Amino acid sequence: xxxxxxxxxxxxxxxxxxxxxxxxxxxxxxxxxxxxxxxxxxxxxxxxxxxxxxxxxxxxxxxxxxxxxxxxxxxxxxxxxxxxxxxxxxxxxxxxxxxxxxxxxxxxxxxxxxxxxxxxxxxxxxxxxxxxxxxxxxxxxxxxxxxxxxxxxxxxxxxxxxxxxxxxxxxxxxxxxxxxxxxxxxxxxxxxxxxxxxxxxxxxxxxxxxxxxxxxxxxxxxxxxxxxxxxxxxxxxxxxxxxxxxxxxxxxxxxxxxxxxxxxxxxxxxxxxxxxxxxxxxxxxxxxxxx
Amino acid sequence: xxxxxxxxxxxxxxxxxxxxxxxxxxxxxxxxxxxxxxxxxxxxxxxxxxxxxxxxxxxxxxxxxxxxxxxxxxxxxxxxxxxxxxxxxxxxxxxxxxxxxxxxxxxxxxxxxxxxxxxxxxxxxxxxxxxxxxxxxxxxxxxxxxxxxxxxxxxxxxxxxxxxxxxxxxxxxxxxxxxxxxxxxxxxxxxxxxxxxxxxxxxxxxxxxxxxxxxxxxxxxxxxxxxxxxxxxxxxxxxxxxxxxxxxxxxxxxxxxxxxxxxxxxxxxxxxxxxxxxxxxxxxxxxxxxxxxxxxxxxxxxxxxxxxxxxxxxxxxxxxxxxxxxxxxxxxxxxxxxxxxxxxxx
Numbered sequence: 164x165x166x167x168x169x170x171x172x173x174x175x176x177x178x179x180x181x182x183x184x185x186x187x188x189x190x191x192x193x194x195x196x197x198x199x200x201x202x203x204x205x206x207x208x209x210x211x212x213x214x215x216x217x218x219x220x221x222x223x224x225x226x227x228x229x230x231x232x233x234x235x236x237x238x239x240x241x242x243x244x245x246x247x248x249x250x251x252x253x254x255x256x257x258x259x260x261x262x263x264x265x266x267x268x269x270x271x272x273x274x275x276x277x278x279x280x281x282x283x284x285x286x287x288x289x290x291x292x293x294x295x296x297x298x299x300x301x302x303x304x305x306x307x308x309x310x311x312x313x314x315x316x317x318x319x320x321x322x323x324x325x326x327x328x329x330x331x332x333x334x335x336x337x338x339x340x341x342x343x344x345x346x347x348x349x350x351x352x353x354x355x356x357x358x359x360x361x362x363x364x365x366x367x368x369x370x371x372x373x374x375x376x377x378x379x380x381x382x383x384x385x386x387x388x389x390x391x392x393x394x395x396x397x398x399x400x401x402x403x404x405x406x407x408x409x410x411x412x413x414x415x416x417x418x419x420x421x422x423x424x425x426x427x428x429x430x431x432x433x434x435x436x437x438x439x440x441x442x443x444x445x446x447x448x449x450x451x452x453x454x
Numbered sequence: 455x456x457x458x459x460x461x462x463x464x465x466x467x468x469x470x471x472x473x474x475x476x477x478x479x480x481x482x483x484x485x486x487x488x489x490x491x492x493x494x495x496x497x498x499x500x501x502x503x504x505x506x507x508x509x510x511x512x513x514x515x516x517x518x519x520x521x522x523x524x525x526x527x528x529x530x531x532x533x534x535x536x537x538x539x540x541x542x543x544x545x546x547x548x549x550x551x552x553x554x555x556x557x558x559x560x561x562x563x564x565x566x567x568x569x570x571x572x573x574x575x576x577x578x579x580x581x582x583x584x585x586x587x588x589x590x591x592x593x594x595x596x597x598x599x600x601x602x603x604x605x606x607x608x609x610x611x612x613x614x615x616x617x618x619x620x621x622x623x624x625x626x627x628x629x630x631x632x633x634x635x636x637x638x639x640x641x642x643x644x645x646x647x648x649x650x651x652x653x654x655x656x657x658x659x660x661x662x663x664x665x666x667x668x669x670x671x672x673x674x675x676x677x678x679x680x681x682x683x684x685x686x687x688x689x690x691x692x693x694x695x696x697x698x699x700x701x702x703x704x705x706x707x708x709x710x711x712x713x714x715x716x717x718x719x720x721x722x723x724x725x726x727x728x729x730x731x732x733x734x735x736x737x738x739x740x741x742x743x744x745x746x747x748x749x750x751x752x753x754x755x756x757x758x759x760x761x762x763x764x765x766x767x768x769x770x771x772x773x774x775x776x777x778x779x780x781x782x783x784x785x786x787x788x789x790x791x792x793x794x795x796x797x798x799x800x
Contacts, residue, residue, distance in 0.1 A: 182533040183564045184521045227524035228713045228720050255738035270529035390741055417737045422564035426706030426729060432761040451679060
């Protein structure tokens with residue numbers, strides 16, 4: 164090797180950091196069908212410490228040869244003593260369709276966790292909590308719901324509103340029943356369009372909101388659902404005089420790289436993968452592309 | 455190091471020697487335009503070029519780059535980091551400024567080892583512009599000359615027909631310049647000639663005249679979100695992404711898995727992407743968060759003048775003018791857009 168070549172080498176000690184795009188090995192330990200479109204998954208990292216995360220964060224799941232996609236974590240760290248984590252994945256593209264074909268014991272690649280989380284240990288403590296979830300918006304919020312239920316005494320009144328397009332699209336049916344029957348949770352749900360099996364509320368999720376009796380100054384509201392849902396829920400919350408700083412939203416974007424580089428998830432100047440996906444609404448109410 | 459003077463013949467002899475010993479990329483004629491490419495001999499090097507088709511960014515963030523190799527059945531990924539030293543010969547100051555900005559982007563927060571490894575392996579020889587391109591406006595953006603820029607290794611300035619001034623600013627650059635035979639220390643007259651080249655370039659590299667200080671762009675954009683210019687210009691946009699592809703500061707990317715013929719092994723690759731392309735902000739299920747052309751068009755100018763600035767403090771337009779030339783619809787002139795915003799809001 165010539166002298167010049169040697170001199171042009173990266174200087175010793177300037178160790179290149181590890182590739183931020185390299186997935187780590189994980190194993191699928193459980194998979195169950197949930198609806199026609201969604202399946203439930205539980206993964207275990209190969210690394211001994213497992214997945215360390217907080218409610219609201221997401222991870223990138225890889226299948227080599229097919230690709231990678233961002234998926235919210237649905238389990239609570241209060242329930243993953245073994246380091247595993249749960250996800251609900253809708254079959255919507257090549258990667259998610261391939262994930263649906265996996266069986267327990269199959270391996271995947273995982274990067275993460277990424278992003279901001281619900282402030283379950285901070286702003287949520289000592290407050291009345293109102294979770295408003297539409298469709299698979301329940302998936303990331305379930306992590307926070309489990310978290311606060313597992314430390315129930317740290318929070319005051321807990322309300323969960325859930326809306327699905329139809330009865331057959333309801334997720335975690337057993338857990339919805341548990342919420343409904345718990346004495347320490349106020350739970351209401353609705354479907355946009357009923358079928359003959361349905362005896363409950365019919366209408367969009369905002370139809371459940373007028374019955375909310377909130378003490379606005381000690382209430383924190385959490386919203387997650389399809390893009391169209393946010394503005395209507397926010398309008399109702401304004402009527403209920405909930406301050407923007409007491410509202411948290413989890414926003415969906417295509418968090419392709421997860422590390423604020425690729426640009427796909429950008430919301431004006433913010434990156435959903437780094438500045439979000441959980442935002443305090445007061446911080447983004449003037450960000451034009453956000454809601 | 456001090457400035458030295460080298461005759462073109464001596465420069466050519468050094469280049470001919472250098473290309474034997476290591477990878478060198480330099481500007482060459484490509485049909486009737488210019489492009490950076492692997493250099494095999496000094497005679498092909500065109501330091502008199504106006505602008506290259508693509509910016510030299512492609513050596514740090516290639517159009518297609520392998521991030522990892524995988525085995526589908528073992529479900530294993532092995533990282534790939536390009537680790538070959540190279541010399542980049544003839545980078546114009548505005549393109550160097552773009553590289554410096556990308557350095558900041560890829561170093562901040564989660565540092566990108568793929569970019570940074572390539573960058574650390576590079577020795578960059580900047581050359582002052584000899585021929586202004588038809589749409590350059592670097593002088594308006596403060597990027598006409600490299601004298602105030604940090605981080606370049608060597609600066610070449612043609613101070614007479616067959617004479618160059620050469621200055622090294624880094625250890626790598628000093629080592630490189632030390633290999634050139636037949637240089638002599640620059641005299642006051644040589645330095646005066648070099649300053650004259652800079653003065654000329656600060657004067658002539660403005661084929662379009664920005665009627666504001668670029669530092670005011672973030673403020674201007676902050677109050678221009680609903681300006682009619684976005685709809686007006688975007689009405690003609692083909693969403694082809696040409697402006698993204700030729701831009702030295704655009705760095706958005708996509709990642710794709712490519713499977714080999716054995717259907718078992720393959721590569722995870724990174725490709726250039728562009729925020730002007732229709733599906734850039736689409737999510738699974740089909741919802742598009744920037745489905746309208748005007749929203750995408752505005753986003754691109756906000757990236758250049760505000761969003762990147764909010765992250766790193768840089769104005770992410772360096773005035774190379776490539777987008778102006780590349781745009782089929784002739785709507786991509788940043789100077790026109792920014793001047794228009796000034797008119798209406800001042």
